[in-house]
Amino acid sequence: MATRQSIQYSVVVPAYRENGNLRPLVTRIFAALRRVDSPVPAEQTEVIIVDDNSRDGSVETVRQLQQEGFNVRIIVRTTERGLSSAVVRGFQEAQGDNMLCMDADLQHPPEYVPSMLASMSPTHTFVLGTRYGKGVEMDKDWPVHRRIISSGARLLALPLTTASDPMSGFFGIRKEAFLKARGLNADGFKIALDLLIKAHVAPNAIAEVPFSFGVRAEGESKLTGKVMIKYLEQLAELYWYKFSSLVVVLAIIFVVLLFLLLRTWFGAVSPDAKQRY
Numbered sequence: 001m002a003t004r005q006s007i008q009y010s011v012v013v014p015a016y017r018e019n020g021n022l023r024p025l026v027t028r029i030f031a032a033l034r035r036v037d038s039p040v041p042a043e044q045t046e047v048i049i050v051d052d053n054s055r056d057g058s059v060e061t062v063r064q065l066q067q068e069g070f071n072v073r074i075i076v077r078t079t080e081r082g083l084s085s086a087v088v089r090g091f092q093e094a095q096g097d098n099m100l101c102m103d104a105d106l107q108h109p110p111e112y113v114p115s116m117l118a119s120m121s122p123t124h125t126f127v128l129g130t131r132y133g134k135g136v137e138m139d140k141d142w143p144v145h146r147r148i149i150s151s152g153a154r155l156l157a158l159p160l161t162t163a164s165d166p167m168s169g170f171f172g173i174r175k176e177a178f179l180k181a182r183g184l185n186a187d188g189f190k191i192a193l194d195l196l197i198k199a200h201v202a203p204n205a206i207a208e209v210p211f212s213f214g215v216r217a218e219g220e221s222k223l224t225g226k227v228m229i230k231y232l233e234q235l236a237e238l239y240w241y242k243f244s245s246l247v248v249v250l251a252i253i254f255v256v257l258l259f260l261l262l263r264t265w266f267g268a269v270s271p272d273a274k275q276r277y
Ligand SMILES: Nc1nc2c(ncn2[C@@H]2O[C@H](COP(=O)(O)OP(=O)(O)O[C@H]3O[C@H](CO)[C@@H](O)[C@H](O)[C@@H]3O)[C@@H](O)[C@H]2O)c(=O)[nH]1
Pocket: 013, 014, 015, 016, 017, 018, 050, 051, 052, 081, 082, 083, 086, 102, 103, 104, 105, 107, 150, 167, 168, 169, 170, 189, 190, 216, 220, 221, 222, 223
């Protein structure tokens, strides 16, 4: 097994009740990394599952995978819940300088992991798996209502970032960029968007990798109406985060202009007023 120092790449997987998906996920990730043309060595890569006390056999599956020689470990949280906070926890625990986040349910193809990891560098501190790139399409079985919600959510984020798919759950960030982010909103599902803004990732520091978003292999989605409301709250916070200084500057300009206008107006009126009395 790889030594602690040799780990350069960490794959963080938030997971809740995903036992059935963990074995195919981990074995496919390492199979992709062991290919001769992989740009990233399997020995320098670890997989971290962040599970919220699913108690569905996930711990036993990971233990079995470890015995088979896979560099995978599982963090079981018992007091916290939620996708974004699980990702943040995984990034905090990661040993690699290049950290990738992906879903457990195989909607993010494990075969893309090597190229996603290799796309990160000191100049490209963020890699984004995008469903809106050239030549890719959402899986044809993806429900229409999810496509509509996804497009609406993307539209609302347009003023915040130039990234083509900031809603994506398939993304990576370099450790040094992650450490710059302050006050992350770890509620909800859209941690990539929060990181893009709060780690101050410049547009030219984002590498985009188009991929086709598949359908869930097993189990069910945890994206509920509550998650969508949380997204709107997160957007409001990010708009304020990004534009509040602009609002303050505009308010100051407005007050100064108003003051000058009133002074000119009263200055012009008062001599007449004196003459009349
Ligand atoms: N630890 C933990 N993991 C969670 C939780 N909720 C969800 N997850 C894990 O997060 C991953 C994504 O959850 P899904 O429930 O499969 O989400 P989705 O509807 O497929 O949404 C995905 O696609 C969206 C784009 O349409 C993304 O915006 C979203 O982040 C996610 O990647 C899965 O591995 C799931 O087990 C939680 O409360 N805790």
